[in-house]
Amino acid sequence: MSGIVSTHVKISVLVPAYNEEELIRALLDSVKESFAELGRGDYEIIVCDNNSNDATAERARKGGARVVFESHNQIARARNAAAAVARGKWLIFIDADSRLTCELLRRTLENLDSGRICGGGVRVRMDGGRQPWPIRFGLWLWNTASVRLKVAAGAYVYCLYEAWSESGGFDERYYAGEEIAFSRRLKRWGRLRGLRFAVITDCELPTSPRKAEQFTLFQMMAQVLLCCIPGSLRRRERCGFWYRRPAGGGSGRASEPREQKERGSS
Numbered sequence: 001m002s003g004i005v006s007t008h009v010k011i012s013v014l015v016p017a018y019n020e021e022e023l024i025r026a027l028l029d030s031v032k033e034s035f036a037e038l039g040r041g042d043y044e045i046i047v048c049d050n051n052s053n054d055a056t057a058e059r060a061r062k063g064g065a066r067v068v069f070e071s072h073n074q075i076a077r078a079r080n081a082a083a084a085v086a087r088g089k090w091l092i093f094i095d096a097d098s099r100l101t102c103e104l105l106r107r108t109l110e111n112l113d114s115g116r117i118c119g120g121g122v123r124v125r126m127d128g129g130r131q132p133w134p135i136r137f138g139l140w141l142w143n144t145a146s147v148r149l150k151v152a153a154g155a156y157v158y159c160l161y162e163a164w165s166e167s168g169g170f171d172e173r174y175y176a177g178e179e180i181a182f183s184r185r186l187k188r189w190g191r192l193r194g195l196r197f198a199v200i201t202d203c204e205l206p207t208s209p210r211k212a213e214q215f216t217l218f219q220m221m222a223q224v225l226l227c228c229i230p231g232s233l234r235r236r237e238r239c240g241f242w243y244r245r246p247a248g249g250g251s252g253r254a255s256e257p258r259e260q261k262e263r264g265s266s
Contacts, residue, residue, distance in 0.1 A: 010042040011109070012088030012161070013100075016078030018050040018243075020096035021059050023208065028063035030099040037102040038109075044087060047096075050078040056096075075154065075242065076170035076178040083164050091164055093157040097208040099127075104203050108158045111198055118190035119159025120198035121152025121183070128209040135212045138220075150187065150197050154179035156205045163189050176227065176239040215241065 013031050017024055028045060035043055047060035051073045060067050070081040079093050090112045094100060104122060111117040123143045126135070146153055157179055167185040170178045187197045211220070223241040232238040 008042050009044045009087040011040070011044075011090045011092065012083070012086035013043060013045045013092045013094060014079060014082035014086060015045065015047045015060075015065070015094060015096050016050055016075055016082065017047050017052065017056050017060065017096040018073060018078070019052045019054045019056060021052075021055040023097050024056055024059050025063045027094070027096050027099060028060065028065055030101070031094075032064065034100045034102045034105040038106060040109075046082045046086060048078040048082040050074070073243065074172065074175055074236070076172045076174055079178075080169045080172065083161075083169060086161065089161050091159050091161055093154075094205075095155040095207065097210060098155050099206045101203065101206065104156075104200065104205060107200050107203055111200070112158065112160065116196055117198045118163045118193070118195035119152075119157065119183075119186040120150075120200060121146060121158070121179075122156050122200040123147070123204045124153050124155055124207055125204040126209040126212070127206050128213075131209060131212055132217070134217055135209075147199050147201055150199055151180050151183040152199065153205070155207050157182065159186055163195075174233050175236045176242050177233045211241065 015024070015027065024047065028047075031045055035041070045063075045065040047057070047065040047067050049057040049060070049067055049069050051069075051071050057067045057069070066085075068081055068085055070078050083091055083093075090109070092100075092105075092108060108122075111120060123146065124139065126139060130136075131139075142153065145151070163186055167182075167189040169182070171181040171185075172178075174181060183197065189195075190197055215223075220241065223239075226232055226238055229238075236243060
């Protein structure tokens, strides 16, 4: 990030990352390129290494990010751990297998700078060519619900720092669906202050299709049904779709977090 980042930080880009050594540099490059295109240097990138057992942290540091560690393998905790050390007054949470674009960044910053919006999300699209129709239908269904119900996809959430802090952040009782609970918290926080929650619709977040490649259609449908059982989203073993990385489309051994160690930062 040298050469464009100022000492004054206004925007914090926060990345939860578990075993993302293959994708983390591409995301970091997309973030730096997007800010550079807008001529903005008032940002920082914070990656939360969520107990990875690969070179995620090392590659994130080499890519110019500050790295913090969270030993408990949980997406909500990883996002909160990154936000807890953020210096910016605006926060952008983005997943490591996604890519930031200049247009999405521009629209996000316009919304946050408007004084009328407390946070929001964006429509999502999958890279990697045309997906099978059930995947395309599922993504269309989510994007439609996201816009109409005003909930953010976990792959990209933006908000005011004070909205994250005063609303209680991501609910750490959940191992999946925490972005929906957080969207509700943001909307409640915003309503009390006359601010809106806005899902960006005139551009999209490109993200990887790896779950569609790692899991069979049957496995994905089974996960959806499992999540419908009350209490499932609060149990990690029932949220394998978000925490397991099987080889060969779901038939191989899942990667698991390494032995717990103390949380630190660098």
